[in-house]
Amino acid sequence: MIDAPTLLLLASTVRFATPLALAAMGELVAERAGVLNVGIEGMMLAGALAAYEVGAATGSVTLACAAAVAAACALALVFAAFALGRRADPIVSGTALNILALGATGSLFRWLHPAGESLSRAPQMAALAGANGFTLIAGCLVVAVALFLGRTRPGLSLRAVGERAEAADAQGISVGRVRLAATLFGGACAGLAGASLVLWLSDVFVEAMTSGRGFIALSLVLFGGYRPARIVGGAVLFGAASALQFRLQAAGSALPYTLLLMTPYVLTLAVLALFAGRSRAPADLARPFRARD
């Protein structure tokens, strides 16, 4: 029999793992199409703010999620305009996107809610069959992405674009269009992940509240060797580490909380050090493509 504290720890693990899994699935699809999107942290942040504002104003979780997806996709379009359209360096473009999101969400939030104003709470995602709605969405997403990439023709085309853009182009696949679609999908997933922070993990927006989750999701894609099931495994590992760390804090551990808060970052570095070298990235990842006229 599982005792109550263990059960709580498991629930808490799922809570922390879900946003990571959501964001990582989006990044996985983008990277398999050859788009390295280091801007998912910013897209998550935009999703979180949009979810909070719309959720608190309307009380509707569905509308809040839709707004989060729309906001994150808008940022994904900006990223695509530079990284794909102008063939600018994707890492610099993604970093600029993160800074943009940090500044834009921060100033919008402070402008909408002047200091001292009491913040209304965002509605919370409902649970269904014992799991939170976001966990169900993430579960379906993982299965869908795995089937799409591994078992369908469009999924094969998408992988071809990521591995050999030239060859895919010669096959009549529109490299630009596939990459744009994959980027937008990645944005939508990041937006949902951001929404889950506001509609589940907490109920307000806080500046820079993503606190590196986007980068951890990026690392999970590498760590999981670009395979959906392993990426989920990584997300659960991180969820467990976060849950355990907060449990230790609550239990009044002898370790200072600042060192406990370091756990997810140190763990990410450690798993990257152990596994990053082994996973093979899509051959044309982050390589700009120019179609022949």
Add this chain to the structure above:
Amino acid sequence: MSRLRALAGPAAAALIAAALAGAWLAALGADPVAALRALAEGAFGDSLALENTLVRAGPLLLVGLGVALCFRCGIWNIGGEGQLLAGALAATALVTRGFGPDAGLGVLVLALLAGAAAGAAWAALAALLRVQRGVSEVLSTILLNFIAALLVAWAVHGPLQEASGAYPQSDAFPEAARLALLPGLTRVHAGLLIAAALPFALWVVLFRTAAGLRLRAVGLSPDAARYAGVSPERETVRVLVISGALAGLAGGLEVAGVTGRLFENLATGYGFTAIAVALLARLHPLGVIPSAVVFAGLATGSGAMQRAAGVPSVAVQVIEALVIFLSVGFALPRRDT
């Protein structure tokens, strides 16, 4: 002519960014002209504003210089903030715990060296992870930023906390172990001279020495460089260590020259701003100087803008991001591989 054209790109980027920023400010409900004027006056309007801007430019210049070197070598060091904090932490530990109240000039010099060494070591972690284990430096340097910020938080709540225990901050540096103010000035300290001299030194290294040529060769084409007998791995370690040392030195100068002690959020956003600084400078060591002054002005002016026009100061980050986008989208040469 080519020099003029080289300047046209960044200038156009800055102008377009200013126009877009005006639109953003208008969208936030502020009068964009009044807001931008308050920003400019807060940054350069009088001698105190100017001094504040120059003091702020120091660390941006050093971290931006390191970023420029790394980007030229094709290394995406996003960890300037963590490297700066590592330097500040080491310098503070040495002065307040290693020597205490009777620390003098010799200790100050040691502290600055320790800061540079700690920054270099922090960056070397990312370099080793990349060279030995194939970990992308984009991820490792960002993760190391979070870890460094938490280390500083731990230190000022724990081993380095001031003797009175009143606030989460270190003891103040003794007067003799602080950087002197420049004669006749109220804010600008001697460290700024060090910061302003280093771009010239690195310009010489980058463009007039074999070491600089190797570094640039790796940035242009790692494969070609390897074929010519240059090891991209060694250059990766080298350039990350140098840029970490520059950022660590900036951290040491900041605690010894400006704040006089260590606390949390000492350098929030400096690492990101430094990327904008390097890109607006088109990754040129000397271009980093004016570029750092521009972004320092944005930072110091943003407070005035907030007071005068009610625009949240974080709106400035939007301007930084716009400059980066415009630099990479239109001003920097594109890769066509």
